[in-house]
Structure formats: C-alpha cells, structure tokens
Amino acid sequence: MPRLLAALVALVAIAAVAYVATRPLGGGDPRPSFFAIGSAVPGVQIGQLAPGTVQAGSPGLGLVGLDGQPAALTDFEGRPIWVIFWKTACEPCEAEAADVAAAYAAHGADGLAVIGIDVWDSAAVVQDYAEEHGLEIPIAIAPGSIVMDAYGVWGAPTHYFIDREGVIRDRYFGPMTRRLIDESLRRII
Numbered sequence: 001m002p003r004l005l006a007a008l009v010a011l012v013a014i015a016a017v018a019y020v021a022t023r024p025l026g027g028g029d030p031r032p033s034f035f036a037i038g039s040a041v042p043g044v045q046i047g048q049l050a051p052g053t054v055q056a057g058s059p060g061l062g063l064v065g066l067d068g069q070p071a072a073l074t075d076f077e078g079r080p081i082w083v084i085f086w087k088t089a090c091e092p093c094e095a096e097a098a099d100v101a102a103a104y105a106a107h108g109a110d111g112l113a114v115i116g117i118d119v120w121d122s123a124a125v126v127q128d129y130a131e132e133h134g135l136e137i138p139i140a141i142a143p144g145s146i147v148m149d150a151y152g153v154w155g156a157p158t159h160y161f162i163d164r165e166g167v168i169r170d171r172y173f174g175p176m177t178r179r180l181i182d183e184s185l186r187r188i189i
Contacts (some may be wrong), residue, residue, distance in 0.1 A: 044151055044160075051150035053077070055166030061147040063117065064139040066127050071140040076113035078164055080188035084137075085151070085158040088129040092158045092175035099131065099178040103185060104137055109114050111164075111167040111188045115140060119148050120156070163188045 025029040044051060052073040065071040073081060084100065086093040104114045114137045118126050123141050130139055147153070151160060161170040161184045169187040172180065 035041050044168055048168055049166050050162045053166035063142050065140050079111045079113045080164055081162040082114045083149045083160040085153045085156055086116050087118055087156045088125055096175045099181055105180045117142055134144045161188045
C-alpha cells in the first residue's frame, strides 16, 4: 500500500511539473521583447498608403530634423522612399549600415530617398552618433508615439519601402542584407 501511494504521488507530481513546464511564462498572451525582431502591432500593410505622405492625406507625423526644423515624408513627394526606423544602441542597425549606405549611393540617381527615423533617442544623442559614424542619409527624430503608432513600430530596425505614389510596396522587420535590400528596392524604383 505505501508503494502504491508513493507511485500515485510521484505520478501526480510528474503530471504537475509537465503541465507547468508547457505553459507560457508570465501567463496570458506573450509580450514582445525589445530585442525580438518583429512587429508587436500590425501597423500599415503592403498596398496601403503610407501615413504622413501627401497621397495619404494624413496629418504630419511630428518628425524633427537634426537641425531642429520640422521634417516630413511629404518633403520627398514623387520619389520612392525607404524609411528606416532605427536607434543608436541597436547592433543590428549598425551591422546593416554599410549595406544601407551602398544601396543609397547606388540608387540616388534613380531618385531614391532614404530617411532614418529614430523614435527612441534625443536629437543630441542622434547628432553625435551620426557625426561619429559618418551617416549620410537624412535623419529625423520623432518625439512621442505618433509615428510609432501610425506604422506599428516597436523595435529596430524596421523598414518600409514606399513607391512614388505613397503606397507601401514592402516592409521588413529586423536587419536586412544587401540582397534583401535590393529585392525590396526593386519594388519601388
């Protein structure tokens, strides 16, 4: 009888441990980590008008250039735009920087506009980083959450490829290789 009881207790304990081990941590829906690659919210989809463009007719996104002046996607009206959401303390962003610069240089004659938008750092931090790393693309900061909410951005890097008519033709969450960049650029140039 004691062995049967011990076996029954052991079986119940094993079942309880198996149940707990197969449940998500924290209970409920999993929450995204800042370092995970992906979109926590759907954001705008391929084929939709990009927020902040003339064609979308949406209000400004509250972008500010590093010179302190207002900046807007409408500044690039009629040009294909590659929007990159990034931050200064982002190793994947830094790892793809050379490929971004090479693609920008290769397609500048095609009218390609590239804008880096930092929604996490102050203008002073971004300015110092841009000077230290010799960044050549226009950079804006976006205080508040208007642009993050409009595009569904929560992590960096996040890329949106917008055609000359303001339509999103591709988007990518995470760092891109030169091959992926070229494939996405072909959709807007």
